[in-house]
Amino acid sequence: MLIEKDMKLADVLHHDHNLIPVISRFGIKLGFGENTIEEICAAQQLDSDFLLTILNTFHDPLFFADRHLKSFPVGLLISYLKETHKNYLNERLPYIALLINRLTETSSDHKTAYQLLMNFFVEYKKELTKHIEREEKVVYPYVLQLEVAIASGTTSDALLQQVNTYSITDYEEEHENVEEKLFDLKNIILKYLPPTTDQNLCFTILHELFILEKDLNEHARIEDTILVPKVEEMERIINKRA
Amino acid sequence: MAKTIKIVLIEQAFLLAAGIESLVSELHGVFVEQVYHGSEHSLTDKVLGHKPDMIIINPHAIENQLLSVIKTFQQEPDIKLVGLLSTKAPDNIKSRFAYYLNRDEGKFDLLEGLKKIIGNDLEKPAKKTRILSNREIELLKQVCLGHTNQEIADKLFLSVHTVMTHRKNITKKLGIKTVSGLTVYALMNNLVDIREVENRG
Numbered sequence: 001m002l003i004e005k006d007m008k009l010a011d012v013l014h015h016d017h018n019l020i021p022v023i024s025r026f027g028i029k030l031g032f033g034e035n036t037i038e039e040i041c042a043a044q045q046l047d048s049d050f051l052l053t054i055l056n057t058f059h060d061p062l063f064f065a066d067r068h069l070k071s072f073p074v075g076l077l078i079s080y081l082k083e084t085h086k087n088y089l090n091e092r093l094p095y096i097a098l099l100i101n102r103l104t105e106t107s108s109d110h111k112t113a114y115q116l117l118m119n120f121f122v123e124y125k126k127e128l129t130k131h132i133e134r135e136e137k138v139v140y141p142y143v144l145q146l147e148v149a150i151a152s153g154t155t156s157d158a159l160l161q162q163v164n165t166y167s168i169t170d171y172e173e174e175h176e177n178v179e180e181k182l183f184d185l186k187n188i189i190l191k192y193l194p195p196t197t198d199q200n201l202c203f204t205i206l207h208e209l210f211i212l213e214k215d216l217n218e219h220a221r222i223e224d225t226i227l228v229p230k231v232e233e234m235e236r237i238i239n240k241r242a
Numbered sequence: 243m244a245k246t247i248k249i250v251l252i253e254q255a256f257l258l259a260a261g262i263e264s265l266v267s268e269l270h271g272v273f274v275e276q277v278y279h280g281s282e283h284s285l286t287d288k289v290l291g292h293k294p295d296m297i298i299i300n301p302h303a304i305e306n307q308l309l310s311v312i313k314t315f316q317q318e319p320d321i322k323l324v325g326l327l328s329t330k331a332p333d334n335i336k337s338r339f340a341y342y343l344n345r346d347e348g349k350f351d352l353l354e355g356l357k358k359i360i361g362n363d364l365e366k367p368a369k370k371t372r373i374l375s376n377r378e379i380e381l382l383k384q385v386c387l388g389h390t391n392q393e394i395a396d397k398l399f400l401s402v403h404t405v406m407t408h409r410k411n412i413t414k415k416l417g418i419k420t421v422s423g424l425t426v427y428a429l430m431n432n433l434v435d436i437r438e439v440e441n442r443g
Contacts, residue, residue, distance in 0.1 A: 112429075112436070113429075113430045116426045116429050116430060117426065119426075120422055120423065120426045123422055177420070180419040180420050180423075181420050181422070181423065183417075183419060184417075184418045184419055184420050184422075184423030184426075185423070187416070187417040187418055187423075188418065188423060188426055188427065188430075191416075191417065192416075192427055192430055192431070193430075194430065
């Protein structure tokens, strides 16, 4: 389904509930009644074209986000990506940690096994956090500098050197190891966890992990299909100018 | 036997191509890697470049080049050539293909047809793959203790290549890719002692 401005947001979310975290990252609160996407954006001073592009990209892997690229500044995209990161670090991951911790506390048997699971999750969390910090401290500032340089028409030597040594294409490859750990985590719980008295808790943990994985994949896809091409274009412009 | 079946589809109409992709996605391990419209320059090279297990062709997509295209593909004995035909397709077209799918059939008839064409080519998940051999367990322990492939090879009198093959098999059997994941597995199953792991370098 192609999501459009004049659709009621409630209808869109009925159709694809995976979009709920997306609207929360835009700061849209529940209780939006019969309002359409356009009306909600106008009331909250959000860029409705940008919200639509993100919603559609998230909703349908075949949506051609690049066609809509030029309509919004890269800063907008980056602030969205940062909101997503905040959501992972401050809400998702701590919540899963809480659930796994509950597992270690409530079961009388196999305490060591659950503790091991917890340690593994902590390790995963650390790695994902490191990856996110790198994006926010290195990648995003670089991208924003590119945008400033293009808007102002002047490129500093330092930036030019950075364009030549670091290219955004390198960045696509950096996602992998973090993904493998999440894959392992799911399999350990699905296949090898010793029986627990609280099966429901395990189901909830698994469910959360699957949601997290899907969300991370969409996040990576937004970076790869919207951010990376846009930055590549800026890199080309700057290189041509030099 | 192949682990997966890779299909290249030659179909001009988006609707039909999308339909075939949706149908194929119902079968585990079978996927459409690429769709060509049929009018591409050096089509046969492009198609064969994917090293497909199966090529599905709608004759309408390539019209008058059909004969030469089919002839080229027939020189690859390992590739199954499937025509996507309507019930009304003339016999002289049907007979050009080793296999064909009748596009006028319903979903489950089409799936049955596709399964028959695939036959035994698809590797079924082997039974009891979960169980590691003694050698693999020995190797897994070494991995969990933090040893490198070279160190493990020296210790167990194996070549590095063999160590790597074992590691690949362990990952395949357990569905665990990372060293820390493997360590959790080994600890949960008492294959290694937690103190040994904590003492690793």
